[in-house]
Amino acid sequence: MKIFSLPILPIRFGLVMSACLVAYFLLLSLFNLHTNPIFSLFNGVITGFGIFEAIKYYKLEQGDNFSYSGGFTVGVIAGFIAAILFTVFFTFYATEVNSDFLSQLLTVFKGDYNVHIGLVAFVVAIMGFATTVVITLTCMQYFKKSRNIPQNG
Numbered sequence: 001m002k003i004f005s006l007p008i009l010p011i012r013f014g015l016v017m018s019a020c021l022v023a024y025f026l027l028l029s030l031f032n033l034h035t036n037p038i039f040s041l042f043n044g045v046i047t048g049f050g051i052f053e054a055i056k057y058y059k060l061e062q063g064d065n066f067s068y069s070g071g072f073t074v075g076v077i078a079g080f081i082a083a084i085l086f087t088v089f090f091t092f093y094a095t096e097v098n099s100d101f102l103s104q105l106l107t108v109f110k111g112d113y114n115v116h117i118g119l120v121a122f123v124v125a126i127m128g129f130a131t132t133v134v135i136t137l138t139c140m141q142y143f144k145k146s147r148n149i150p151q152n153g
Contacts, residue, residue: 009058010074014081017050021086025093035104040127047079047128048135054078055139068144075136083128091121 021043028034058074059066094101094117102117 007074007077009061010054010077011081013050013054013057013074013078014085017047017078017082018085018089020046020050021082022089025086025090029098035101043128044131044135047082047131048139050082051075051079051132051135052139052142055136055143059143066143066145068140071143072136072140075139076132079132079136080129083125083132086128087121087125090124091117094120 024042024046025034028036028039033039055071055075058071062070094105102115102120105120106115
């Protein structure tokens with residue numbers, strides 16, 4: 001009977017990515033830019049770099065045993081861990097650290113929405129998961145083994 005064990009590599013990269021995401025958010029909050037959604041685009045860059053490095057490290061570790069599914073799993077697990085931890089931090093920040101954050105964030109959209117922190121946290125998590133899947137699929141195009149047959153002549 002094979003026991004499934006979660007490799008430590010994606011956990012390590014997920015923790016580092018979430019720490020970088022939190023640090024970036026707190027840096028933005030120092031300059032009161034954390035309510036501007038355009039700055040969240042850099043979250044994708046942080047996540048993308050972290051997933052790329054996780055898959056690259058995994059490929060170096062595996063050598064010839066590297067598989068598409070293994071690399072994809074490492075990327076997804078690392079990204080999901082980062083997304084979950086950042087969502088937990090985001091929810092804590094919006095409810096405990098800066099209780100006016102949600103109203104400041106929603107005034108950017110200039111609408112009269114009845115939005116609670118649960119919905120905003122859900123959206124943050126879904127955005128993190130979607131970013132993770134897309135970036136992992138993109139990175140795996142770079143790291144996968146090519147099945148192209150060399151042509152002579």
